Every structure is written in C-alpha cells, then in structure tokens.
Amino acid sequence: MSQTVIPIHQPSADHNPDTDIACRTVEPQEKNLLRRVIDRVADHCRARSLFILHYCTGCGAIELPPTITSRFDSERLGIQPMVTPRQADILLITGYLSVKTLKRVILTYEQMQGPKYVIGMGSCSINGGMYWHSYATVKRLQEYMPVDMYIAGCMPRPEAIQQGFLQLMAKIDRGEGTAWKDYYHNYNTYLGHQQALFGPDWHTPTDVIAEARHYDLLSDNTLGEHTDLLAKFASEYVTHPIPSAKAIPRSTS
Amino acid sequence: MPQSIVTDDLDAVLHELPTLSVEQTAPRRLKVCIKAETLPALLELLKGSSGYLHLSAISCVDWPDTEEFELVYHLWSYEVKQLVSAHIWIPKQPGRFVSVYDIHAPAAFFERDIHEMFGVHFEGSPNLEPFILTEWYGPPPMLKSFNSRAYVEETFQWQQYSPEWLKELEAKGGGIVE
Numbered sequence: 012m013s014q015t016v017i018p019i020h021q022p023s024a025d026h027n028p029d030t031d032i033a034c035r036t037v038e039p040q041e042k043n044l045l046r047r048v049i050d051r052v053a054d055h056c057r058a059r060s061l062f063i064l065h066y067c068t069g070c071g072a073i074e075l076p077p078t079i080t081s082r083f084d085s086e087r088l089g090i091q092p093m094v095t096p097r098q099a100d101i102l103l104i105t106g107y108l109s110v111k112t113l114k115r116v117i118l119t120y121e122q123m124q125g126p127k128y129v130i131g132m133g134s135c136s137i138n139g140g141m142y143w144h145s146y147a148t149v150k151r152l153q154e155y156m157p158v159d160m161y162i163a164g165c166m167p168r169p170e171a172i173q174q175g176f177l178q179l180m181a182k183i184d185r186g187e188g189t190a191w192k193d194y195y196h197n198y199n200t201y202l203g204h205q206q207a208l209f210g211p212d213w214h215t216p217t218d219v220i221a222e223a224r225h226y227d228l229l230s231d232n233t234l235g236e237h238t239d240l241l242a243k244f245a246s247e248y249v250t251h252p253i254p255s256a257k258a259i260p261r262s263t264s
Numbered sequence: 265m266p267q268s269i270v271t272d273d274l275d276a277v278l279h280e281l282p283t284l285s286v287e288q289t290a291p292r293r294l295k296v297c298i299k300a301e302t303l304p305a306l307l308e309l310l311k312g313s314s315g316y317l318h319l320s321a322i323s324c325v326d327w328p329d330t331e332e333f334e335l336v337y338h339l340w341s342y343e344v345k346q347l348v349s350a351h352i353w354i355p356k357q358p359g360r361f362v363s364v365y366d367i368h369a370p371a372a373f374f375e376r377d378i379h380e381m382f383g384v385h386f387e388g389s390p391n392l393e394p395f396i397l398t399e400w401y402g403p404p405p406m407l408k409s410f411n412s413r414a415y416v417e418e419t420f421q422w423q424q425y426s427p428e429w430l431k432e433l434e435a436k437g438g439g440i441v442e
C-alpha cells in the first residue's frame with residue numbers, strides 16, 4: 012500500500028512562502044492554544060483593572076465610601092467605581108433586593124458587557140438576611156443572575172470587601188471568572204425564575220438570545236419553555252424569527 | 265396633667281360635631297375619636313377655623329377581632345403648633361370610605377398607599393393604581409390575615425448552608441468575631 016504525501020503548500024506562481032503568512036493551515040488545536048494564551052494574558056490584565064457599578068440597594072452601601080476612598084483605597088487594587096453599566100465590569104449589589112429593585116438590577120446586568128462579574132454583598136443578598144420572612148425581598152440572588160461571589164456580613168466591613176475583591180481578582184486571573192457565561196448557557200432557567208416573580212409577560216429590552224448566539228454560548232438550556240414566552244410577549248425586542256426550543260439544533264457539548 | 269391645649273377655636277369645632285372622645289396624649293397632641301361619616305366635616309372645620317392646614321399622614325390599622333379598619337388622619341397646625349389625630353373606624357366589609365382629596369390634596373398619595381396595602385377603597389380618590397407594589401399579585405400584604413411567612417415559604421427557596429463553610433473560612437484566617 013503506497014502512501015501519498017500531500018505537501019501542505021504547493022509552490023505556485025502567485026504564492027511566495029517567504030512573504031505569505033497564510034502559507035500554512037493552522038491546526039484547530041493549535042488555534043485553541045493560541046487563543047488560550049491570549050485569553051490568559053487578557054485575564055491577567057483584566058483582573059488588574061476592574062470597574063465596579065455599585066448598585067446601592069441596601070444599608071450595606073454605607074461601607075463602600077471608605078472602601079473606595081482614601082481610608083482603604085481600593086484603587087490601589089485597580090478597582091474603581093464606574094457610573095454606567097455599559098462601562099462596568101463588576102456589579103456590586105450591596106444589600107437587600109426587593110422584588111421591585113431586582114427588576115432594575117436585571118435590566119442593569121443585561122446592559123453590562125461580557126465578561127462581567129456579580130458580587131452579592133451582605134447577608135441580605137445571600138438569603139434575605141434579616142428580611143428573610145418579608146414578602147417583598149428576594150432571598151437568593153443567584154436564581155436570577157449568575158453570582159461570582161458573596162461577601163457575608165451584616166454589613167461586611169471594608170476589610171472584608173477588600174478581601175472579596177482580592178479573591179475575585181485572583182479568580183479572574185486564574186481564568187475562572189466565567190460565571191457570566193452561565194447566564195447565556197442557562198438563560199431559560201434564569202428567565203423562568205424571573206417570570207415566576209414578575210409574571211409570564213416579563214421581558215427586558217435586551218435580546219439575550221441573540222447575544223448568546225453572538226458569543227457562541229448557545230447551549231441546551233439557553234432556550235426552553237420560558238424563552239418561548241418571549242416570542243409571545245416580547246416580540247418587538249427579540250430578533251426574528253425567535254428560535255423555538257424545539258427547532259434549535261443542540262450543540263454536542 | 266399639662267394645661268389643656270384645646271383652644272377656643274378648636275373647642276368650637278369639636279362642639280359642632282358629635283365627638284366620641286377627645287383626649288390629650290402629649291403636650292402638643294390631641295386624639296379625637298369621631299364617627300366615620302363626620303370626618304370630612306371635621307377636616308373642613310379644622311382647616312377653616314383653626315389653621316390645621318397640613319394633613320401629614322393617614323394611617324391605617326387592621327383590627328382582626330372587631331373586623332374593622334381604624335383610619336387615623338394626622339393634622340398639623342402651623343398657627344398653634346399642635347397635632348390633631350382624628351380616629352375613625354370603618355367596617356372591613358365592604359372596606360369603603362370617601363376620599364378627602366378635595367379637602368387636602370396630599371391625601372391622594374396616602375389613600376393610594378392604604379388602598380394597596382390594606383385594600384380599602386376610597387371613593388373619589390384620583391388614582392388608586394399600584395404605587396409601590398407594582399410587582400405584586402397577592403392580597404394586600406399589610407392585612408393581619410396575610411401570612412407573610414407562608415407566602416415566603418411557597419414563593420422563594422432557601423439558600424443552602426453548610427457548617428463546613430465556616431470551618432473553611434476559619435482555616436483561611438476568617439470567621440465570626442465575637
């Protein structure tokens with residue numbers, strides 16, 4: 012059995028291997044390696060320049076001014092407050108969330124650009140805190156958006172917040188700050204939890220499904236029975252045609 | 265007993281209406297209990313003759329034993345610097361009362377608030393749309409019959425907790441400070 016060796020590049024008149032950088036097809040795993048190296052470098056840099064959008068819903072916000080200003084000075088960690096969601100990396104939720112403010116938080120979160128991180132600060136964002144039996148406050152933030160980290164305490168001292176920031180930075184540096192992708196992977200579940208509180212016609216102006224497709228993060232649970240309701244109630248905000256959960260080809264991962 | 269704060273003007277007003285009781289509760293506070301149907305007249309008279317111009321709040325109490333709502337109208341006079349609290353009782357069923365928006369405009373907000381928290385309907389109130397509880401589908405939550413805890417149990421899930429986490433934190437040098 013004879014083996015034919017196929018040369019990778021055939022010298023031809025219009026092809027000069029010395030100057031043409033595309034002379035070799037890049038292997039897929041090689042491409043992934045390159046991408047991973049770039050990602051690691053980017054993560055390393057990103058961890059050192061974070062902008063926080065502090066959503067001051069509760070009393071815990073009072074610990075933020077000393078954290079950010081000269082006393083504890085989070086700027087030496089590279090963390091600064093930012094005024095708009097579109098320019099922020101971290102959404103810092105500083106206390107109890109009533110159902111009404113949760114709505115605004117979700118709107119804000121969806122406006123932020125990936126990669127984005129959510130910190131729930133204070134007992135209230137973890138389990139309702141001292142409002143645990145209130146009909147108006149949300150108990151578990153992570154049901155409605157992916158949370159990277161909770162800082163416990165009622166309220167946490169600036170030292171604890173700094174510690175939290177450092178841990179988040181380390182996490183991002185290691186390339187593990189990927190919770191935000193979960194919002195796209197499991198959008199159906201998150202939307203379902205949101206609909207349970209706000210009613211079946213709840214939707215935001217953000218087309219999360221199109222974003223998931225853009226980031227290449229569509230997965231089994233991106234679409235489902237809850238996103239199907241979007242077609243009914245939010246058709247003006249969602250790219251047409253809205254893929255039905257049944258019609259979309261499943262990714263194999 | 266401090267010196268009576270019922271001025272002549274006020275005394276005249278209170279004599280014009282069938283008052284249930286008048287009681288001074290603090291140096292500058294007067295508690296007046298009246299029949300529900302005379303309340304608008306009382307507000308008019310107080311506003312006209314004694315300078316009780318400021319309706320600072322309307323509060324509501326749910327009395328489950330007597331099946332009544334108690335409505336308290338707090339009126340402040342900048343002239344004599346006194347507060348009159350007018351208490352009335354209305355039956356829970358059907359839970360309707362007249363709006364005093366035409367006498368005191370700020371009543372619109374208070375009535376809207378009480379309508380959403382207790383379900384009292386104020387006839388003639390300009391707007392009884394949901395005010396704070398725009399994401400609320402349940403019964404009026406301030407009613408004593410509303411069981412907040414049972415509602416929470418069935419609406420929300422509890423966070424998991426493991427005592428091991430505290431140990432992990434302590435191993436890292438953190439923990440609870442006594």
Ligand code: SF4
Binds near residue numbers: 070107134136141
């Ligand atoms: S955890 Fe404590 S300090 Fe923070 S919002 Fe709740 S009650 Fe306020």
